[in-house]
Amino acid sequence: MHQPGRRAAAVSLLALLVSLTGCSSGAGARISGDASSVPHPASSGAGPAPGRPADPARVKIAAIGVDSALLPLGLNEDGTVEVPPAEKGGTAGWYTGSAVPGERGAAVIIGHNDTRFGRAVFHDLRALRAGADIAVRDAAGTTAHFTVTATETVSKKAFPTQKVYGATRTRALRLITCDGTFDAQGHPVDNLIVYAERTGR
Template sequence: MYARLALVPVVLAVLTGCSSAAPTPAAPTAAPAALGTASPGTVRAARVAAPAKVAIPSIGVSSPLLRLGLNADRTVEVPPSDKGMTAGWYTGSAVPGRTGAAVIIGHNDTRFGRAVFHDLRKITKGADVTVTDERGKTSHFTVTSTESVSKTAFPTQRVYGSTTDHALRLITCDGDFDAQGHPVNNLIVYATLD
């Protein structure tokens, strides 16, 4: 029997370091709010198969999934720059297909060039996103909306907060570049389980 995990507030991150202009990977920037509770899917994550692959046929994405946790400063990890063509599932979010908001993060570009979510801005409402778990079970999600938001006004609660839906969020960098060569926005894709 699994013990219920103690849930502690964490500072969640927006995705940075996507620019190929950056000489080294940038550290994640903390989002403006902390998450006080986790979704019900998060507590059960240890009992179900973890996601292993994400596919978005309409934009040519097919990627294994890394497991992303928290950095020492309590910000959400992002995939390493040298694994730019690989997306990652934030293990503090729900397991895709379970109740709650599952979060998958990928770079747009890195200092090594084009990355896994380079074409995410081309995704349209109604597009299919498939997540396959370690046991081979697939969950299909339908894109309901997208938004590009400033990293300084990241909607932490809307993305990571508790929900009774079977939701999926895809996150990458977006927008113009700042003086350090980093995109100033995040692109967020919202999808729900079919």
């Protein structure tokens, strides 16, 4: 079981961490050589405990044609969340330190918009609208459905860490990808965040 109080306290320590920058613009763009990522409460000790539900295995978003396996994502040495490797841009990843999708808390799934190999799994995420269904199936074959409630484009310099990763009593899901124009190093300057809540129990 997660410990929201400890994780919420840790969130406040991450205000200076950079946000998701692992995406590229595709062909012709300057590509970042690092594995930069999303801010998160590093060293919170609030990861899932033994006895939790089965890990998520697949995400499906029919409205935008996404049907992807889920890679497990951990933390980089600097305390930021990993992103899927560029060569697996067609596959999304679940941050294992967040809630298990469908359980109480905020579950976080991250995917590239584009990589040097072309369009990636969340390329069309900006087309998602409130009311759309997101289905996450776990390794035991159980599917949790979520309804999109809002989308938000934010500057990576002002990533809403508390809003995305902070404690919540709801069974929430957040999808994150890159968005916006590119800086001088070829990094997208924004993040696109999709907020969703579980449908039913």
